[in-house]
Amino acid sequence: MEVTLFIHAADDAFRILENAKVQAVGLLDTATRLTSETRWMEEKKVQGILKGAQATRSGFQNFFATFVMLLAFWALLSGKFDTFHLSLGVICSLIVAYLSHDLLFANVRVGDGRVIAQRFLFYIPWLLREIVTANFYVAYLALSPRMPIDPQIITFRTKLESDISWVALANSITLTPGTITIDIENREFIVHALDRKVAGDLDTGEMEDRVAHIFMEADHIYIQDVLDVSRVFAALKRGM
Amino acid sequence: MNEFFVAVGLGLCLLVFLVLYRVIFGPGVFNRIAAISAVGTKTLIILLVLGYVYNRVDMFIDISMVYALLNFIGCIAAAKYLEMER
Amino acid sequence: MIASSDDIIIKTIARIFVPFIQLYALYVIMHGHYSPGGGFQGGVILGASMALLLITHGYDEVKRRFPENVVLLMGSVGVLIYAGIGLTCLLLGGNYLDYGQLSVILHVEPAHARSLGILGVELGVGFTVMAIMYSIFFDISTGGILPGDDKLNGELEDNG
Numbered sequence: 001m002e003v004t005l006f007i008h009a010a011d012d013a014f015r016i017l018e019n020a021k022v023q024a025v026g027l028l029d030t031a032t033r034l035t036s037e038t039r040w041m042e043e044k045k046v047q048g049i050l051k052g053a054q055a056t057r058s059g060f061q062n063f064f065a066t067f068v069m070l071l072a073f074w075a076l077l078s079g080k081f082d083t084f085h086l087s088l089g090v091i092c093s094l095i096v097a098y099l100s101h102d103l104l105f106a107n108v109r110v111g112d113g114r115v116i117a118q119r120f121l122f123y124i125p126w127l128l129r130e131i132v133t134a135n136f137y138v139a140y141l142a143l144s145p146r147m148p149i150d151p152q153i154i155t156f157r158t159k160l161e162s163d164i165s166w167v168a169l170a171n172s173i174t175l176t177p178g179t180i181t182i183d184i185e186n187r188e189f190i191v192h193a194l195d196r197k198v199a200g201d202l203d204t205g206e207m208e209d210r211v212a213h214i215f216m217e218a219d220h221i222y223i224q225d226v227l228d229v230s231r232v233f234a235a236l237k238r239g240m
Numbered sequence: 241m242n243e244f245f246v247a248v249g250l251g252l253c254l255l256v257f258l259v260l261y262r263v264i265f266g267p268g269v270f271n272r273i274a275a276i277s278a279v280g281t282k283t284l285i286i287l288l289v290l291g292y293v294y295n296r297v298d299m300f301i302d303i304s305m306v307y308a309l310l311n312f313i314g315c316i317a318a319a320k321y322l323e324m325e326r
Numbered sequence: 327m328i329a330s331s332d333d334i335i336i337k338t339i340a341r342i343f344v345p346f347i348q349l350y351a352l353y354v355i356m357h358g359h360y361s362p363g364g365g366f367q368g369g370v371i372l373g374a375s376m377a378l379l380l381i382t383h384g385y386d387e388v389k390r391r392f393p394e395n396v397v398l399l400m401g402s403v404g405v406l407i408y409a410g411i412g413l414t415c416l417l418l419g420g421n422y423l424d425y426g427q428l429s430v431i432l433h434v435e436p437a438h439a440r441s442l443g444i445l446g447v448e449l450g451v452g453f454t455v456m457a458i459m460y461s462i463f464f465d466i467s468t469g470g471i472l473p474g475d476d477k478l479n480g481e482l483e484d485n486g
Binding site: 298299302303305306309310313316317320 | 336347350354361362363367371374377378381382
C-alpha cells in the first residue's frame with residue numbers, strides 16, 4: 001500500500017516538474033524571441049540612420065558611371081580604336097546612358113562600386129570551385145544505378161537587404177548544380193534541392209555570408225572586414 | 241586541333257537531338273520551354289566551336305551573343321505568356 | 327495588358343542588362359560593314375531590349391521611358407534618312423543609293439563616302455525596324471487598347 005502511494009506521489013512530483021520545465025522553456029523561448037525581435041528592430045533603426053547618412057548617387061554621377069561602363073563595353077566589343085570608331089562609341093554610349101541612367105545603378109551607394117567589384121572578383125573563384133564539386137556529386141547521383149535522389153523544396157529567410165544581393169544569391173544557387181531557386185517572396189527564398197546533402201550544403205549559409213560580404217550589407221561585420229581594416233592600420237603604422 | 245573541335249561540335253549536335261525528344265514528346269508546356277532553352281544553350285556552344293573551326297572567333301562571338309540574348313528574351317516572354325494565360 | 331512583374335530576379339536582371347543590350351544593338355548597327363549584322367539585325371535587338379523592359383517592368387514604366395509617339399516619330403525619321411540619302415545621291419547625278427556621289431558634299435574620297443553613306447542608311451533602317459518592332463509588340467500586348475480608353479475597356483469587359 002505504502003509502496004503504491006509512494007509511487008503515485010513520485011509520479012505526481014515528476015509530472016509537476018515536467019510541467020514546470022515545459023513552462024520554463026516556453027517562457028525562455030518567448031523571451032529570446034522578444035529580445036531578438038527588439039534587436040532586429042534596433043538594427044533596422046541604426047541601418048536606416050546609416051543609410052540616410054550615406055547619400056545615394058545623384059543623377060549626374062549615375063549618368064557618368066553608366067557612360068564609363070558602356071564605353072568600356074563598347075571598346076571590348078569593337079576592338080577598333082581610331083578616332084572615327086571611338087567617337088561613334090562615345091555618341092552611342094551617351095545616348096544609351098541618357099536613356100537608361102537610372103536603370104543600371106538604381107540603388108548603389110556612393111563610393112561602394114569599386115569595393116563591390118573587387119570583392120565580386122574574389123567571389124568568382126570560390127563559386128567556380130563550389131560549382132565543380134557540386135557537379136561531380138550530381139553526376140554521381142545521376143549515374144549511380146539506384147538513383148538515390150530525394151527531391152525537396154526548402155525555404156529559408158534571407159538576411160540580405162538589397163535586390164541586387166538577392167539576385168546574386170539566387171543566381172549563385174541556381175548555378176550550383178542540384179539546386180534551383182524557384183522564387184523570392186518577401187525575403188523568403190524557395191529553393192528546389194535534388195538531395196539532402198545538397199540542401200544541407202545550402203543550409204550552412206556560407207554562400208549567403210559571402211554574398212552579404214560582397215554587397216556590404218550593413219548588419220554584417222565580417223572577419224574579412226576587420227582584416228581589411230587591420231591591414232590599413234598596419235600600413236598607416238609603418239608610414240608613421 | 242581542328243578535328244577535336246569538329247568532334248566536340250558533333251557530340252553537342254547529338255546532345256541536341258537528345259533534348260529535342262523532350263521538346264517534341266515532353267509532357268506539358270513547361271518541359272518544352274526548359275528543353276528549348278537547353279537547345280538554345282547547346283546551339284550557342286556549337287556556334288562558338290564553329291568559330292574555332294573557321295578561325296573567325298570574333299565574328300561568331302557576336303552571333304552567339306545575339307543568339308543567347310534572343311533565347312533569354314524568348315524564354316521569358318513564353319513564361320510571361322503562360323503566366324497571363326493562367 | 328502587361329503589368330509590372332513581381333519576380334524580383336527577372337526584374338533586376340532586366341534592369342542591369344537593358345543598357346548593355348541597347349549598346350550592343352547600336353554596335354551591331356554601326357559595325358554592320360565589318361562584322362555580321364547591320365541595320366535590320368540591330369533594330370531587332372533594340373526592339374527586343376524594349377520588349378524585355380515591357381515584359382518585366384510593365385506597361386507604365388515603358389510608356390514613361392519610351393513614349394509611343396516618340397518611337398514612331400523615330401521610325402519615320404529613319405525612313406526619311408534612308409530616302410534622303412538615296413535621293414541626295416540621285417540629285418548628285420548618280421543612281422539611287424549610289425554612295426560614291428556623296429563625296430562631293432562630304433569633301434572626302436569616294437571610298438570613305440561609301441562607308442559613311444552605308445552607315446547612314448544602316449542607321450535609318452535600324453531606327454525604323456526598332457520602331458516597328460516595338461510598335462507591333464506594344465499593340466499585340468495591349469490588344470490595341472490603351473489604359474486611357476476606359477470606355478472601350480468597359481465595353482470589352484462587358485462583352486466577355
